[in-house]
Amino acid sequence: MNDLLIANGNVLTVSPDGARADVLRRYDVLVRGQRIEAVQPAGRIDRSHFRTIIDATDKVVMPGFVNCHAHTPMVLFRGLAEDVSIDRWFNEFIWPLENNLTAEDVYWGMLLGAAEMIRAGITTVADHYFHMDRGGEAIDQIGMRGVLGWAMFSSLGKPALDQTDTFIREWHGAANGRITTIVAPHAPYTCDDDFLMAAGRIARRHGVPVHIHAAEVIAQTEASLAKRGITPIEILEQTGVLLPGTIIAHACGVTPDDVERMASAGVGVATAPKTYLKLGMDITPVRDLRAVGIPVGLATDGVVSNNTLDLWEAMRLTAMLQKDRALDPEVLTIPEALAIATHESAKVVGLGGKVGAVAAGYLADLIVVDTSGLHHQPLHSITASLVYSAMASDVVHTIIDGKVVMRDRRILTIDVDDVIANVSHQNRRLAQRVPGQRIQTYHP
Ligand SMILES: [Zn+2]
Structure with a gap:
């Protein structure tokens, strides 16, 4: 049978x-x-x-699609940070809003976002967020595949590193192998060198890669060069987090030398084109990366910069942005777009040859x-x-x-109406922003 x-x-x-x-x-x-x-x-x-x-x-x-970079529980804040610059997006909206989050919120947010993804044909998510043990419960329950990382800033100190260590021990290979884990420091501009080095040591000890934002816009690379004389990618290289299989989210502001460094390290890049268009950012140099063998995978990023968890949109925007940037409609063809959406996205999250x-x-x-x-x-x-x-x-x-x-x-594994009811009940509390209260400050 x-x-x-x-x-x-x-x-x-x-x-x-x-x-x-x-x-x-x-x-x-x-x-x-x-x-x-x-x-x-x-x-x-x-x-x-x-x-x-x-x-x-x-x-x-x-x-099924593979979402190579997401903060799925951010569906809880959908529509709350519109028409603002990146600085304001972080400092006046996201980081004050995330001050409201509880572990329980993350569980319900993950269920809601995962349901949206499954209905859009996404079967795997590489997620990067807080309270990821509750996120893992939701992924397990709904039956999705996940490469999960517990987001960390160096301001959270050693307890955050210990938490990641425990999370990896408890969750790697969970849910009959559907869930794997990854080390998830937020970015070189929110994690100092010592913290990144410690994150790299945890990754090597467990034999898992790192998932991190880097060179999201050219301004970040310029600021890093002005301050320290090295690029964000060089910081990752020098602190030992540019490991084989590491996922770099965005890489829109990388230099030609960075691209060489990333290729020799064996990392992959997640591209989230709708976010770049909405926030008026630079775009991932998809063709330059692929030309030297760096796999590029599709991503939604969080819903507060993207509004939907829809990789059909990401697939076509990736193709169209490369055509537009090159002023050449013959580049990034339909078979290439489909290869990025399938084989390459799988490779970026460490599932190449498996999904x-x-x-x-x-x-x-x-x-x-x-x-x-x-x-x-x-x-x-x-x-x-x-x-x-x-x-x-x-x-x-x-x-x-x-x-x-x-x-x-119809999703068979959970009661979607119940999830919507639970989330809606928390709307007012989650949407409040208390002056001066935020979990981080953005200044690249
Ligand atoms: Zn992100």
Whole structure:
């Protein structure tokens, strides 16, 4: 008896180098346990051998998205910091608002954000936030895959480092392996060198990488050069956190030398284009990074700079921004955009070769996408439709680790209405900003 048959779908295949993206028409995907067992022409198998069957006729079966950098519980503050500069965004909004957060809030915020992601076809999140033990509980409960890091500033001192150490010991490999951990110092401008060195030691001791914001805008690199004569990426290199597999969020303000340093260190970069556009920032030099072999993955960042947890948007904005920056519509093609969304995003979060493809042996993190909407008609090119027309609401089924987590757009693992009710109840308390009370101050 097999576990799951996703029957008669149009299966997306993407070459890891982004040279080709094709669709296998009318194929079955056979799932046993956590993994894809076979991908084969439809009709060869007796359907009575399966416990669960999902009919994917005329729908697309593709890998779930991997969100390479998020602060998911920030959904709690959605819409509270609009039309402001980065300085004001941090100092007048985010850091005063985060002063209100309790561990309980993080749990409910993580559930709400994870539900939004699953409905948008995201199956893995690399999350960077506070009270991550409660965040982990939520990820476990809803059935998502997570690479989780407990956010730290050096102002929190040694207790924060000890907390991360404990968190990694307790949570790495949890939820049947769905949850892995990562060390998450916030940024070189909020963590001093000693703190970064200590974070790097924890990472090496546990054999996990680091997830950190760096060179978010060129102004940060210029400020670092003026103050210390080295770039933010050089700080990470000198303090020992530029480890193989380290996730650098944004890297919009990196120098050509930084790019070389990052390539030789073996790090990956998470790009969150909607945030850059909304906050009037520089953009990740995606093509320069990929040209030297640095994998680039898609990210939403937190909802207070992005408003949605939607990687369909991130995929198309990544492609369009590179075309616009190069003044050349022939760069960052549809197959490349799909390779970034699948193989490369998986690689950035340390899951390369494990998720990100509909192929035998891969973990069954899959989504089924409805292309019958008017915005897809007439459907001449499925791959063009996926990159430039698809909406989060086109995702009908989401499978994570071989389990159907959303069926016909209904999340099966938690009561979403209950989550919304719990979160709404806290709105007034969470939205208050007390003058002078904030968890950090931004001055790069
Ligand atoms: Zn971030």
